[in-house]
Amino acid sequence: SYELTQPPSVSVSPGQTARITCSGDALPKQYAYWYQQKPGQAPVLVIYKDSERPSGIPERFSGSSSGTTVTLTISGVQAEDEADYYCQSADSSGTYVWVFGGGTKLTVL
Amino acid sequence: QVQLVESGGGVVQPGRSLRLSCAASGFTFSSYGMHWVRQAPGKGLEWVAVISYDGSNKYYADSVKGRFTISRDNSKNTLYLQMNSLRAEDTAVYYCAKDGGPGYLGSWGQGTLVTVSS
Numbered sequence: 001s002y003e004l005t006q007p008p009s010v011s012v013s014p015g016q017t018a019r020i021t022c023s024g025d026a027l028p029k030q031y032a033y034w035y036q037q038k039p040g041q042a043p044v045l046v047i048y049k050d051s052e053r054p055s056g057i058p059e060r061f062s063g064s065s066s067g068t069t070v071t072l073t074i075s076g077v078q079a080e081d082e083a084d085y086y087c088q089s090a091d092s093s094g095t096y097v098w099v100f101g102g103g104t105k106l107t108v109l
Numbered sequence: 110q111v112q113l114v115e116s117g118g119g120v121v122q123p124g125r126s127l128r129l130s131c132a133a134s135g136f137t138f139s140s141y142g143m144h145w146v147r148q149a150p151g152k153g154l155e156w157v158a159v160i161s162y163d164g165s166n167k168y169y170a171d172s173v174k175g176r177f178t179i180s181r182d183n184s185k186n187t188l189y190l191q192m193n194s195l196r197a198e199d200t201a202v203y204y205c206a207k208d209g210g211p212g213y214l215g216s217w218g219q220g221t222l223v224t225v226s227s
Binding site for chain 2: 030048088
């Protein structure tokens with residue numbers, strides 16, 4: 001089955017740049033999406049189609065793609081960015097399943 | 110303003126059934142595919158099922174295939190998840206979510222907790 005792999009945790013100091021990666025064999029052929037989830041809250045979409053930012057999402061959030069890896073970059077990290085981040089894509093084999101990565105806990109030191 | 114409100118969660122014994130509902134408002138419900146996603150306590154997100162805008166196509170995660178059924182009533186702007194033969198590993202917060210576009214989930218409800226325990 002299709003899998004997306006993320007690091008369990010990333011830590012940065014305020015004002016630094018955080019990079020969270022997501023790897024998967026189908027990523028060269030399928031878009032990736034990123035969601036932010038704070039404790040006790042529902043996930044919120046922060047990046048779609050690898051690098052597009054929904055309205056209302058701060059410009060410090062950006063996304064990029066290279067081969068089998070996509071990256072969520074948060075520039076000038078703020079304390080409020082501390083959250084779990086999940087990548088998501090779709091199985092490209094035609095079975096119509098949506099797949100999430102295991103999630104990355106971003107800690108702002 | 111998109112609003113999705115889940116209900117129907119609770120404590121249920123293993124092997125029993127439960128039906129979740131998701132009431133939608135703030136958008137044209139009958140024009141969008143809808144999903145169920147779950148999150149076990151302290152764990153990550155797991156996609157469960159999707160239904161097309163008109164209910165004609167349904168797809169499931171392998172972990173629930175044959176036990177769970179997704180459905181919708183466009184006249185009531187409501188999404189459902191019928192869960193049968195429940196197992197302890199089905200314990201999770203269940204979220205309904207609206208298609209944001211091909212391949213992703215745009216808006217989410219706040220979730221309803223299902224606990225499978227004897």
